[in-house]
Amino acid sequence: MTDNPLQHLFQQVSNCIQTHLANFTGQPQNPSSSTSKNTVFSLSPPSSHLSSKIYPANRDTSTVQPKDVLNKEKSAAPVTKEELGRATWTFLHTLAAQYPDHPTRQQKKDVKELMAILSRMYPCQGCADHFKEVLRVNPVQVGSHAEFSQWLCHVHNIVNRSLGKLVFPCERVDARWGKLECEQRACDVQGTTNLDED
Numbered sequence: 001m002t003d004n005p006l007q008h009l010f011q012q013v014s015n016c017i018q019t020h021l022a023n024f025t026g027q028p029q030n031p032s033s034s035t036s037k038n039t040v041f042s043l044s045p046p047s048s049h050l051s052s053k054i055y056p057a058n059r060d061t062s063t064v065q066p067k068d069v070l071n072k073e074k075s076a077a078p079v080t081k082e083e084l085g086r087a088t089w090t091f092l093h094t095l096a097a098q099y100p101d102h103p104t105r106q107q108k109k110d111v112k113e114l115m116a117i118l119s120r121m122y123p124c125q126g127c128a129d130h131f132k133e134v135l136r137v138n139p140v141q142v143g144s145h146a147e148f149s150q151w152l153c154h155v156h157n158i159v160n161r162s163l164g165k166l167v168f169p170c171e172r173v174d175a176r177w178g179k180l181e182c183e184q185r186a187c188d189v190q191g192t193t194n195l196d197e198d
């Protein structure tokens with residue numbers, strides 16, 4: 001304990017410098033304290049528990065052999081027109097299955113835009129051109145879940161017919177493409193309760 005005010009001031013300045021130095025170097029200011037605030041901003045890698053969730057399990061890329069590279073290329077074969085078609089129809093019919101009975105104005109606008117974009121951007125030019133013509137003759141119907149899913153079934157059948165495939169019975173479309181399976185209906189898409197919205 002000292003009564004000298006200058007010495008007291010010097011001690012405060014000294015403490016302050018030590019604190020800043022400790023933050024800068026990452027060393028705890030007080031080794032006995034494990035909760036020093038500089039640990040919060042640690043730049044060290046995440047713990048193994050966290051890193052196993054974020055990064056692939058410790059892969060040593062220095063051991064990758066040319067054979068592995070060849071196998072990888074093999075498994076990344078280009079997607080076929082059929083696979084692309086099936087994936088897209090799955091997306092579209094699931095969208096229709098989730099589409100609300102009373103969609104909002106925005107939802108109706110979005111579906112129309114999506115179909116228009118699909119007819120321009122579908123990554124198979126011939127299919128896109130054909131679908132554009134299908135849309136021109138069969139404008140999208142987005143008034144309700146029933147309307148949209150039946151319309152989609154209808155245009156899918158037009159594509160089916162053009163490819164010599166079987167026509168799907170549209171009365172069975174809800175049985176084939178039910179709502180997305182999701183715990184506690186957490187994936188359900190909400191429509192509007194304002195029935196004046198048209």
Ligand SMILES: Cc1cc2nc3c(=O)[nH]c(=O)nc-3n(C[C@H](O)[C@H](O)[C@H](O)COP(=O)(O)OP(=O)(O)OC[C@H]3O[C@@H](n4cnc5c(N)ncnc54)[C@H](O)[C@@H]3O)c2cc1C
Pocket residue numbers: 081082083084085086087088089090093118122126127128130131152153154155156157159160163165167168173176
């Ligand atoms: C917008 C669009 C345009 C396409 N245009 C062409 C094209 O011009 N030329 C081309 O070669 N390919 C085109 N395709 C791909 C083609 O439609 C098929 O996806 C592909 O040939 C694979 O057919 P698939 O027999 O496996 O069944 P898909 O036709 O892909 O159908 C997938 C599943 O949907 C169900 N399904 C079938 N019909 C209906 C229906 N009407 N309603 C509800 N469910 C149904 C059946 O369970 C079927 O197994 C297009 C795809 C899309 C999405």
